[in-house]
Each structure stands twice: as C-alpha cells, then as structure tokens.
Amino acid sequence: MTGKKSKYKLIAIENTSLIQISITEFELLCKHHHAIETFYRKFMTMANKNMMERISEMLEEEAKNRYENFMKNFPFLMQRVSLGDLSNYLGITQVSLSRIRAK
Numbered sequence: 764m765t766g767k768k769s770k771y772k773l774i775a776i777e778n779t780s781l782i783q784i785s786i787t788e789f790e791l792l793c794k795h796h797h798a799i800e801t802f803y804r805k806f807m808t809m810a811n812k813n814m815m816e817r818i819s820e821m822l823e824e825e826a827k828n829r830y831e832n833f834m835k836n837f838p839f840l841m842q843r844v845s846l847g848d849l850s851n852y853l854g855i856t857q858v859s860l861s862r863i864r865a866k
Contacts, residue, residue: 776844826855830863 766786784792793800820829830853834841844852850860 776848821854826853826859827863827866829853829855830860 793803820832824832833849833853846857846860850857853860855863
C-alpha cells in the first residue's frame with residue numbers, strides 16, 4: 764500500500780492460487796462497491812487484532828503454552844504442517860518442540 768517492498772513474506776504450506784490487483788484497481792473497486800470496502804475494513808480489523816494477540820503471545824507466553832494454544836486454536840493444521848514449520852511459528856527449536864510434545 765506504500766509502494767515499498769515488504770520485509771515479510773508468506774510461505775504457502777499447500778498448493779495455492781494467488782490473485783493480485785494494483786492498489787489503483789483496488790481503490791476503484793472500493794469506490795464503486797461499498798461492500799468490498801466494508802469487507803476490507805473488517806478483514807483488516809480482524810488481522811490487526813490477530814497480529815496483536817500473536818505478538819503478545821510471543822512476548823508473554825512460555826513455549827509450552829504457545830504449543831497448547833496452537834493445538835487448541837488450530838487442531839486442523841496439526842497434520843498439515845511440518846514440525847520444522849511449527850517450531851518456527853512457535854519461535855522455538857525443533858528439539859524444544861520435541862521435548863514439549865513428549866511430555
């Protein structure tokens with residue numbers, strides 16, 4: 764949205780299709796279709812809330828609690844992500860994740 768490249772990247776864990784439009788096209792869509800603007804505002808509000816919760820969890824929770832929260836909130840992903848990806852998401856090593864899972 765700023766015209767600068769992001770320092771972050773997304774990595775798909777499964778086959779994914781991506782559709783991209785320019786910011787100019789997006790602004791025109793929002794101008795002509797209020798529902799799209801409303802959806803985008805709600806989506807960004809939800810994304811911001813989730814991001815703040817994630818930051819708080821990483822700063823304040825122990826690794827075991829982060830793992831338990833992941834299992835509670837995303838049980839459908841447990842069979843779909845590798846242990847390496849899961850440990851990266853939790854901010855711990857694979858060895859630490861193995862220890863937590865063994866208990």
